[in-house]
Amino acid sequence: MIKQIKELKLNELKRIYKAHVREDFPRSERRPYSSMEKMTNTGKYVSFGYYDDGRLLAYACYILTEDRMYALLDYFAVIPELRGHGTGSEFLQKLEGILQANKGAFIEVESPDSAKSKEEAALRQRRIHFYLSNGAVLTNTKCLLFGVDYNILYIGRIDGTDSEPEQLHCAIEELYREIYRPVYGLLCKLYVPEDSR
Numbered sequence: 001m002i003k004q005i006k007e008l009k010l011n012e013l014k015r016i017y018k019a020h021v022r023e024d025f026p027r028s029e030r031r032p033y034s035s036m037e038k039m040t041n042t043g044k045y046v047s048f049g050y051y052d053d054g055r056l057l058a059y060a061c062y063i064l065t066e067d068r069m070y071a072l073l074d075y076f077a078v079i080p081e082l083r084g085h086g087t088g089s090e091f092l093q094k095l096e097g098i099l100q101a102n103k104g105a106f107i108e109v110e111s112p113d114s115a116k117s118k119e120e121a122a123l124r125q126r127r128i129h130f131y132l133s134n135g136a137v138l139t140n141t142k143c144l145l146f147g148v149d150y151n152i153l154y155i156g157r158i159d160g161t162d163s164e165p166e167q168l169h170c171a172i173e174e175l176y177r178e179i180y181r182p183v184y185g186l187l188c189k190l191y192v193p194e195d196s197r
Contacts, residue, residue: 003057005094008047010037016049016059024077028146031074039063045074048098050091057082058091063179064101070156070175071101072108092134096155104156106172107131111142114149131155141169143176144189 008016017033039045043064050058058078062071078088099105109128115121128151132138136155143150154168173190180188 003050003052003090005091005098006049006051008049008059010040012049013037013040013047013061016047016056020056020059020077020079021075024080025075036061046071046099048095050087050094057087060091060095062099062101062105065175065178068101069103070171071099071105072175072179073105076107088130089134092131092155096135101156103171104154106139106175107136107153107155108143108145108150109153111149111151128153139168139172140165140192141172141190142193143172144191145180146183146187 006012013036014033017036021030036045036047040047044066045061045063047061048059049056050060056079059075060073060077061075063074064071076088076092078091109131110124112121112124112128115124128138131153134155136153139152139154141152143152152172169190169192176188176190177184
């Protein structure tokens with residue numbers, strides 16, 4: 001059978017949350033399922049499963065802006081025994097064609113610069129490389145979110161002009177203001193490092 005991407009219904013998302021999200025992401029990075037459910041019901045959250053003959057291979061969840069111009073990748077994971085075999089790349093590339101964001105998606109990856117060990121820095125660098133090798137670009141904007149330093153990548157339409165970094169920064173700022181409204185400016189701070197200006 002051909003591999004397929006399926007938009008997840010809430011009962012399917014709940015099953016994946018219980019069986020996989022809890023295992024794939026540390027408690028500090030897990031949003032409560034009730035939050036995912038609420039945002040899905042209001043059209044601000046969309047989730048996808050990647051299947052082969054009914055068997056889950058990978059999953060991805062996105063937060064959508066109200067105008068659906070941009071999305072923020074909330075979760076992306078491949079089932080552990082399938083990692084390192086191209087499944088993640090295959091899934092990510094296929095998602096770009098069906099994601100309901102008109103322009104593209106932003107991706108947060110913990111910054112290698114703030115890692116506490118060389119091993120942790122190398123792991124973070126590999127994550128960044130994965131997204132770069134699948135068509136993402138590294139923006140010059142970073143985010144300090146709940147005390148964690150993130151690099152922000154973008155996958156989507158690029159106009160190739162000199163104003164692109166500024167356009168992406170404005171889009172990121174708008175997205176984060178909307179998504180993190182209650183804590184924006186307090187526990188969520190965007191910045192452009194001095195060496196990126």
